[in-house]
Amino acid sequence: MKVIETVAGMRECRRQTAEPVGFVPTMGYLHEGHVSLVKRAKEENASVVVSIFVNPTQFGPKEDFKNYPRNTNRDLAMLEPFSDVVFMPSDVEMYPDKYNTWVEVNGLTGQLEGASRPGHFRGVSTVVTKLFNIVQPTKVYFGQKDAQQLLVIKKMTADLNINLEVVACPTMREPDGLAMSSRNTYLTPEQRKGAPVLYKALSLARDKWSKGEKDAEKIRLEMNKLIRKEPLAEIVYISIADALTLQEFSHLMQKPALVSMAVKFGKTRLIDNIILE
Ligand code: AMP
Secondary structure, eight states: OEEEOSHHHHHHHHTTSOSSEEEEEEOSSOOHHHHHHHHHHHHHOSEEEEEEOOOGGGSOTTSSTTTOOOOHHHHHHHHTTTOSEEEOOOHHHHSOTTOOOOOOOOSSSSSTHHHHSTTHHHHHHHHHHHHHHHHOOSEEEEEGGGHHHHHHHHHHHHHTTOOSEEEEEOOOBOTTSOBOOGGGGGOOHHHHHHTTHHHHHHHHHHHHHHTTOOBHHHHHHHHHHHHHTSTTEEEEEEEEEETTTOOBOSBOOSSOEEEEEEEEETTEEEEEEEEEO
């Protein structure tokens, strides 16, 4: 497995990697959720590139960029069996002095995560475009865990005619339902005990929907009630929206619905979602 730290080095290496190339962008501190994407990329491609880059431009000024968990040696050991190349640029390599170009996807970025994290998706679309240009992959792998990010990347790729296929991969969970996330490491033992309430609320929504409940507001209220029983949880948003446009539903229709939420435990902000279809 080659570890490459410069754009020039990645370009040089890319001339020798076998096609098709599967690419998995990550911010590191890897867990089985990330590894499931990398394994899928390995199954479907002749070579696999993984990037590890904690992208400063997608964090707000009061967010956890400085404290975001990092463990390069552990990450590299986890990737060794599945990845051919790891691209690990520094901040200045990606954003040199006077860097001044941004990619913005309108329409899908003002709500949900975009509403509570202004500028987040601008940072994500910009870094992902840069990574796509540097790595030149055939297929790219993203987790359904970040459902809005996945929609934004698909839209951006289509709108900008970026020549690759975006593959959506299912959310990996802990045995108690908590979606795996690098940020779970921030949780105190007490908060960790309460954190499965996100998946419990999503399961409640699925249950109501499968029994024929069509009133989206009623389901949101029931989810809200369930989460409020967990004293350490603070709801940021609960949404039941069109899974393609992210417009909030008042009633569940024949179209697929994205049920999603952000919930804070202390300073730690957790997100999760399911799709009803
Ligand atoms: P991150 O390192 O958080 O930027 O995530 C890198 C990629 O891994 C993104 O496409 C995420 O959606 C995906 N991912 C994160 N957590 C999970 C999970 N629990 N299951 C599946 N994919 C995940």
